[in-house]
Amino acid sequence: MPKLFTRSGKKNNFIKKKPQPRPWGAVHNPLPVQGTWCPLPMDKPLAFITFAFVLFGLIFTYSSSAFDSISYFQRQVLFDILGIASALFLWQFYDKLQKLWIFKPIHLMYVTWLLLTIVLFTKPIANVHRWIDLGVFNLQPSEIAKVTLVIYVADYLSTVQGKLSKNWMLMIKPLVVTAITLGLILIARDFGTPALMTVVIGAMLFAAGAKIKHLAVPVLIALPVAVQQLLFVPYRRERLFSFLNPEADPGGIGYQLTQSFMAVGSGGWFGKGLGNSELKLEYLPAAHTDFIFSIMCEEVGLLGAAVLLAFFCWLLVRGISLARVARNNFNSLLIFGLTITICVQAFINMAMAIGLMPTKGIALPFFSYGGSSVIMTLVMMGILLNMAASDSAPKTPLREDFTHYKTRNR
Numbered sequence: 127m128p129k130l131f132t133r134s135g136k137k138n139n140f141i142k143k144k145p146q147p148r149p150w151g152a153v154h155n156p157l158p159v160q161g162t163w164c165p166l167p168m169d170k171p172l173a174f175i176t177f178a179f180v181l182f183g184l185i186f187t188y189s190s191s192a193f194d195s196i197s198y199f200q201r202q203v204l205f206d207i208l209g210i211a212s213a214l215f216l217w218q219f220y221d222k223l224q225k226l227w228i229f230k231p232i233h234l235m236y237v238t239w240l241l242l243t244i245v246l247f248t249k250p251i252a253n254v255h256r257w258i259d260l261g262v263f264n265l266q267p268s269e270i271a272k273v274t275l276v277i278y279v280a281d282y283l284s285t286v287q288g289k290l291s292k293n294w295m296l297m298i299k300p301l302v303v304t305a306i307t308l309g310l311i312l313i314a315r316d317f318g319t320p321a322l323m324t325v326v327i328g329a330m331l332f333a334a335g336a337k338i339k340h341l342a343v344p345v346l347i348a349l350p351v352a353v354q355q356l357l358f359v360p361y362r363r364e365r366l367f368s369f370l371n372p373e374a375d376p377g378g379i380g381y382q383l384t385q386s387f388m389a390v391g392s393g394g395w396f397g398k399g400l401g402n403s404e405l406k407l408e409y410l411p412a413a414h415t416d417f418i419f420s421i422m423c424e425e426v427g428l429l430g431a432a433v434l435l436a437f438f439c440w441l442l443v444r445g446i447s448l449a450r451v452a453r454n455n456f457n458s459l460l461i462f463g464l465t466i467t468i469c470v471q472a473f474i475n476m477a478m479a480i481g482l483m484p485t486k487g488i489a490l491p492f493f494s495y496g497g498s499s500v501i502m503t504l505v506m507m508g509i510l511l512n513m514a515a516s517d518s519a520p521k522t523p524l525r526e527d528f529t530h531y532k533t534r535n536r
Contacts, residue, residue: 166218166515171444175437176213176507179492180206182434185400187495190414190421192406198414198495205263205497209504216508221516231278235303238274241267242310254315263497268311268319272326273502273509275307276463279327283334284456290331294340297331301344317355317362318486322471324348330463369484382417385410386479389420397427414495416487419479435476442469448514457513464506 184206188199216223223229228237245267246255257264279300286296304327308320328341356362364379372380372387389405392398403424406413413421423431445465452458468491475490477483489499 166512168217169448169511169514171440172507172511172514175441175444176504178437180210180504183492183500186418186422186425186493187414189401189425190403190406190418191495192408192413201263201497202495202500205500206504208497209501212501213504213508213511216505217511217515220509220512231274231281234274235278235307238267238271238307239310241265241270242307242314245314246310256314256316257498266496266498268314268316269498269502271307271311272319272323272467273464273506275304275323276326276330276467277460278303279330280456280459280463283330283459284454287334287455287459290335290340291337294336294343297336297340297344300327300331312351312355316487318474318488321352321486322467322474322488325470326463326467329466330459333462334459365484365486369481372481382411383481383485386417386420387481389417389424390480393424393427393431395427395429397423397425397430400425415489416475416485416494417479418493418495419476419490422493423479431476438469438472441465445469445510448510452513453516457516461510461513464510468503468506 184199184202187202188195191198227233241258245258248255248258251257251264256268257266259265282300283290290296304323308323311319328345331341332338356366368375368380368383372383374380376384385405389403389410392405398404403413403421405424406421410417410420419431419434422434442465445461449458449462449465452461471488472491474483474486475488475494478485478488489496491503492500494500
């Protein structure tokens with residue numbers, strides 16, 4: 127029988143120990159054989175947030191629809207199924223799809239520009255050209271543009287990161303691509319999406335190392351366009367003035383915002399209960415789309431709205447945390463860009479509903495009824511899950527020109 131201890135009293139570590147038997151019913155998991163497919167791990171916080179948003183999005187779609195709840199609910203279930211299927215596919219295979227020719231970022235932009243051009247010649251819906259009728263649902267190319275533009279900018283900035291603070295001309299190429307994309311969306315009489323994506327692309331440039339004084343130049347160039355769209359387009363000017371003083375015409379241009387205030391205020395702390403909204407009964411226009419947050423405040427109260435806000439803040443913090451530990455510059459910028467696209471859009475929608483911003487046709491991610499919005503939001507979550515899973519693999523050092531957030535402008 128071997129001795130476990132030497133005369134000095136120290137444990138003999140060279141003695142071969144008898145292997146312990148596995149518990150009854152335990153399954154032996156051998157290492158994956160080279161060439162076989164092994165599923166990527168799932169980031170549990172992102173998965174839980176996505177599941178919660180989809181579940182409660184369906185509940186409030188049904189609850190906020192006044193007289194045709196079943197029809198809206200069934201179609202929203204279909205949109206969620208398509209979106210979840212896309213998210214699950216991208217979670218496992220997005221990093222592999224990037225190697226295909228069609229999924230190169232610049233080629234995605236060409237397809238996006240083609241769709242944004244085609245939609246200008248389609249039949250108008252609600253007096254605007256924003257949707258392409260596919261029979262099953264209406265495709266909104268501007269929703270696709272949000273994703274493809276972030277992918278392109280992240281890909282470009284990953285190659286020049288660390289150089290933007292020294293050479294501001296490197297910003298010209300992504301800014302030109304952004305201007306073309308947002309210009310086509312603006313021609314379709316959509317001002318909300320260009321405003322949102324201007325904030326997102328500006329944040330991505332800043333995160334990549336661009337200085338504030340350099341970002342001020344394109345902002346000053348775009349400012350006259352924004353002023354022209356807000357002050358010289360009649361219906362946008364009326365919306366702006368109604369935002370500044372909705373009580374001036376509560377039965378006219380200020381009607382929607384006034385009804386939204388009534389819905390939010392009447393909910394109190396705990397709300398009236400699911401399905402008990404009164405303002406959805408054709409008092410508040412777009413109750414199940416752009417102003418679904420107002421109905422949520424009426425039915426679940428201030429505490430329910432605070433929980434929703436906390437979940438979006440959780441998603442923002444989780445996304446930024448993943449971006450900071452990403453294994454390369456592209457993953458970092460893509461995670462950051464997609465995360466703030468979803469969260470900033472949500473914050474704008476909620477601010478619009480409570481009168482902190484002028485009313486615009488910006489959906490609440492996961493909650494507002496609509497096929498393109500729901501599907502593309504879940505596509506973004508699928509890409510985030512793939513990036514998080516890829517970064518959980520053994521890390522490789524970042525390039526030497528990676529700009530740390532503490533020394534980005536030094």
